[in-house]
Amino acid sequence: MFQKTFAWLDERLGLTTIYATVLDRKVPKVNWWFTLGSASLFLFVMQGVTGILLSVYYVPSPDHAYDSIQYIMNSVAFGWLILGIHHWGATLMVIVVFVHMLRTFFFAAYKYPREFTWFTGVILLLATLGMGFTGYLLPWNQRAYWATTVGTSIAGTVPFVGEFINRVLRGGAELSAVTLVRFFSVHIWWLPLIIGAMIGVHLYMVIKLGISSIPKEED
Numbered sequence: 001m002f003q004k005t006f007a008w009l010d011e012r013l014g015l016t017t018i019y020a021t022v023l024d025r026k027v028p029k030v031n032w033w034f035t036l037g038s039a040s041l042f043l044f045v046m047q048g049v050t051g052i053l054l055s056v057y058y059v060p061s062p063d064h065a066y067d068s069i070q071y072i073m074n075s076v077a078f079g080w081l082i083l084g085i086h087h088w089g090a091t092l093m094v095i096v097v098f099v100h101m102l103r104t105f106f107f108a109a110y111k112y113p114r115e116f117t118w119f120t121g122v123i124l125l126l127a128t129l130g131m132g133f134t135g136y137l138l139p140w141n142q143r144a145y146w147a148t149t150v151g152t153s154i155a156g157t158v159p160f161v162g163e164f165i166n167r168v169l170r171g172g173a174e175l176s177a178v179t180l181v182r183f184f185s186v187h188i189w190w191l192p193l194i195i196g197a198m199i200g201v202h203l204y205m206v207i208k209l210g211i212s213s214i215p216k217e218e219d
């Protein structure tokens with residue numbers, strides 16, 4: 001019964017071809033450093049799942065943000081666990097993505113024909129850092145408030161356009177409800193969409209080109 005259903009679907013959707021192309025590929029003999037891209041992908045998905053769960057209780061307004069985080073920590077079943085995973089997962093993701101970048105750099109995997117894979121990687125790194133920056137404000141505690149005040153002030157020191165960037169980030173001269181909602185929107189919509197799209201292109205390149213092998217002495 002199962003085999004018949006699968007064969008019916010496979011004939012129409014080409015499931016075995018998709019499996020062979022995406023997962024059942026020949027890979028050169030590599031080492032554990034080559035698993036960090038998949039680890040980054042896993043962490044992104046984990047951040048997505050825990051983030052969606054947190055959004056059930058989190059309220060992005062100055063009056064309720066702090067209390068909603070306290071509520072998640074103390075009153076929601078396993079809220080502390082979900083928030084803890086999201087909190088530490090963010091730090092881990094930045095580290096893992098960064099070390100993955102170092103791996104591809106030191107193994108010269110950014111060279112022809114993988115320049116575009118590297119280019120999408122740069123956007124992924126910047127967007128991942130952006131997730132950390134925007135997420136840090138959301139608990140709306142003293143540390144979050146002043147860290148973002150400092151962070152946006154640093155952006156304000158960029159020559160010529162600094163003042164403009166600062167105002168766009170804050171949504172005004174000072175941090176306010178506008179800043180919080182702005183950061184929340186970028187954190188849950190804009191950046192995840194950019195990261196999702198870029199991972200799509202990044203993985204398409206990895207599948208199309210295959211992964212590089214470890215450079216040998218004569219290379």
Ligand code: HEM
Nearest residue numbers: 034037038040041101104109110118121122124125211212
């Ligand atoms: C969310 C972030 C990222 C994800 C999910 C991701 C995912 C992956 C995966 C699954 C691979 C396959 C090989 C491997 O695992 O090493 C890969 C390869 C690659 N990635 Fe990333 N990546 C990310 C960020 C980056 C960054 C920041 C850079 C560099 C700026 C980068 C550059 C590359 C390059 C050049 C390759 C080809 C490596 C090769 O062929 O040996 N990636 N990526």
